[in-house]
Amino acid sequence: xxxxxxxxxxxxxxxxxxxxxxDEAYTASQVAVIERPDITFTDAEHTFSRQxxxxxxxxxxxxxxxxxxxxxxxxxxxxxxMDEDGSTIMEGRADSAVIDTALEVMDLSGDVEMRxxxxxxxxxxSHLIFDTRAMTVECDTNVVVTxxxxxxxxxxxxxxLRSMKLDIAxxxxxxxxx
Numbered sequence: 001x002x003x004x005x006x007x008x009x010x011x012x013x014x015x016x017x018x019x020x021x022x023d024e025a026y027t028a029s030q031v032a033v034i035e036r037p038d039i040t041f042t043d044a045e046h047t048f049s050r051q052x053x054x055x056x057x058x059x060x061x062x063x064x065x066x067x068x069x070x071x072x073x074x075x076x077x078x079x080x081x082m083d084e085d086g087s088t089i090m091e092g093r094a095d096s097a098v099i100d101t102a103l104e105v106m107d108l109s110g111d112v113e114m115r116x117x118x119x120x121x122x123x124x125x126s127h128l129i130f131d132t133r134a135m136t137v138e139c140d141t142n143v144v145v146t147x148x149x150x151x152x153x154x155x156x157x158x159x160x161l162r163s164m165k166l167d168i169a170x171x172x173x174x175x176x177x178x
Contacts, residue, residue: 037064037073048072048101053133054089056081056104070102077108081132088117090161094128104132116161120148123157135161143168 049055061076095110
């Protein structure tokens with residue numbers, strides 16, 4: 001009787017260890033089922049701000065918020081940032097965004113356009129990370145930067161907007177007037 005239980009135990013161990021789920025699509029679908037936002041809005045107007053920072057007003061086709069993760073996800077986003085006097089500092093739009101509400105960083109994607117109003121600077125790209133506190137931008141895709149004296153297009157933008165220090169790693173073309 002001892003001989004017949006040994007193969008059965010080995011067969012059971014083999015079956016149990018070989019039945020792991022390695023399908024990434026299945027895993028992703030299960031995460032989507034489990035991970036739900038705390039609240040979702042459609043056609044939403046929203047203002048978010050932390051003490052000591054400039055508020056950002058957003059209009060979204062859909063906005064989901066995960067409070068514990070301090071994360072928002074938006075579809076069909078337009079936004080503006082105002083100064084203390086209510087004047088627009090920054091405005092823009094994107095097809096979608098993931099927003100870290102603790103750090104106040106917007107990860108914008110799709111058809112992205114952003115304009116630094118007081119400096120007459122516009123940025124158009126397909127992916128842009130905008131740190132609203134530090135007023136910095138980063139982009140690893142094709143980008144077109146337009147300002148009052150010209151236009152430059154290229155790849156991989158990084159910059160600090162307050163000082164207007166912009167770096168395009170690979171400039172493809174541009175026209176600048178003096």
